[in-house]
Amino acid sequence: MARNIIVGLGNTGYNIVEACILKGLSDTIFYTLDSQTERVNLDTINQMTYIPIIADEKSGSGRNRERGKALYEYHESNGVFDKMYEDCENAKAPVIVISSSAGGTGSGSIVPFCKTLISKGIQVIPIIVTPNDNDPMADQMNTEDLMIELSETGVVTYSIFKNMKNDANYAVVNNDIVEQIFIIFGKRYKKTVLDSIDDSDLDAILNVPGRFMTISAKANDIPSLKKELTRKLIGGFQPMFTPEDADKCTFFTAYSLESPYAKEDYVTVFEDIRDRIKNLYVEYKNIVDTPESGESIATAIIAGLPSTHVKQFNTEYMEANGIGYGMKKNARPSFISRRKAETVATSSNGEKKFNWK
Numbered sequence: 001m002a003r004n005i006i007v008g009l010g011n012t013g014y015n016i017v018e019a020c021i022l023k024g025l026s027d028t029i030f031y032t033l034d035s036q037t038e039r040v041n042l043d044t045i046n047q048m049t050y051i052p053i054i055a056d057e058k059s060g061s062g063r064n065r066e067r068g069k070a071l072y073e074y075h076e077s078n079g080v081f082d083k084m085y086e087d088c089e090n091a092k093a094p095v096i097v098i099s100s101s102a103g104g105t106g107s108g109s110i111v112p113f114c115k116t117l118i119s120k121g122i123q124v125i126p127i128i129v130t131p132n133d134n135d136p137m138a139d140q141m142n143t144e145d146l147m148i149e150l151s152e153t154g155v156v157t158y159s160i161f162k163n164m165k166n167d168a169n170y171a172v173v174n175n176d177i178v179e180q181i182f183i184i185f186g187k188r189y190k191k192t193v194l195d196s197i198d199d200s201d202l203d204a205i206l207n208v209p210g211r212f213m214t215i216s217a218k219a220n221d222i223p224s225l226k227k228e229l230t231r232k233l234i235g236g237f238q239p240m241f242t243p244e245d246a247d248k249c250t251f252f253t254a255y256s257l258e259s260p261y262a263k264e265d266y267v268t269v270f271e272d273i274r275d276r277i278k279n280l281y282v283e284y285k286n287i288v289d290t291p292e293s294g295e296s297i298a299t300a301i302i303a304g305l306p307s308t309h310v311k312q313f314n315t316e317y318m319e320a321n322g323i324g325y326g327m328k329k330n331a332r333p334s335f336i337s338r339r340k341a342e343t344v345a346t347s348s349n350g351e352k353k354f355n356w357k
């Protein structure tokens with residue numbers, strides 16, 4: 001059977017691919033691209049193909065998307081990605097690509113990457129990590145430009161995660177992204193005779209135009225499970241949809257529940273989510289009774305969401321004026337304005353004596 005394929009771009013993409021490998025995501029081909037000469041973690045490097053996209057002695061892009069894009073296109077024109085594209089063609093659709101929107105390498109190269117795949121008729125789903133509203137201007141501008149370019153490129157279905165404020169520990173959001181991948185690759189559903197989420201259901205969900213979000217929770221009792229699921233829906237890393245969004249869009253959903261009395265608990269667990277959805281096209285279900293287990297596990301996919309808010313700027317970038325701007329040369333007293341130094345004598349040890357004129 002064809003394997004899934006994930007491509008991680010830039011630092012963020014690389015870290016999330018690495019987290020997928022460490023969490024044991026199987027049946028998957030992994031590629032990572034970054035503008036660093038070497039990225040070596042012995043635990044993961046032999047499970048992915050790492051392609052450095054560096055053009056000269058400089059690594060990184062300095063948050064410069066144009067540079068990221070140019071580096072990618074240069075390597076693409078030299079055939080560096082031929083094998084990766086071939087693997088994308090032969091892999092199970094869709095291709096998942098992960099990148100931050102704020103940097104330069106990933107945010108720049110994801111555009112030609114998606115463009116090439118789309119031109120080959122291969123479905124690609126970007127998972128984008130956006131900055132938080134407190135991150136600097138370049139990060140926000142890069143994000144806005146990326147969204148516009150991805151939309152022009154013909155990206156239809158995508159997912160967004162937003163970094164937390166003042167956060168330097170990315171493991172939490174990265175793990176949520178890994179969890180999303182497990183959910184959309186169908187790795188979280190136990191077999192059941194009752195009802196099930198199968199490959200065609202996931203395929204339908206992953207073709208719904210717009211953003212999709214996934215949430216999952218574990219707990220020892222049903223009220224806690226429901227609470228945790230709702231907390232993640234409203235306050236998680238994926239932007240929540242508003243009641244106005246719900247009015248304007250028709251959603252596709254997929255819910256799974258494993259619990260000792262899953263058939264009875266199903267309605268309760270997903271009640272808060274379902275209450276927020278007004279127009280529902282289809283709801284796929286995977287309900288598994290696990291009488292022997294004390295733990296209950298729930299997952300949800302909501303697809304068909306509108307685009308998210310991106311912090312916008314009404315000001316242009318304001319370039320600082322030059323080093324001597326607005327200053328004028330001062331007139332000095334004539335006795336200190338002599339200009340020329342002359343050697344008047346050289347002593348035997350080579351020391352020079354000067355005189356001002």
Ligand SMILES: Nc1nc2c(ncn2[C@@H]2O[C@H](COP(=O)(O)OP(=O)(O)OP(=O)(O)O)[C@@H](O)[C@H]2O)c(=O)[nH]1
Nearest residue numbers: 010011012015060061063100102103104105106170
């Ligand atoms: N969630 C998450 N965010 C990250 C991670 N690494 C960096 N970031 C954030 O992503 C943004 C920078 O993107 P990077 O992925 O580092 O950029 P890049 O694609 O390598 O591009 P360069 O600018 O060339 O380095 C910043 O807002 C960081 O806070 C990560 O592993 N996970």
Ligand SMILES: [Mg+2]
Nearest residue numbers: 010011060105
């Ligand atoms: Mg980088």
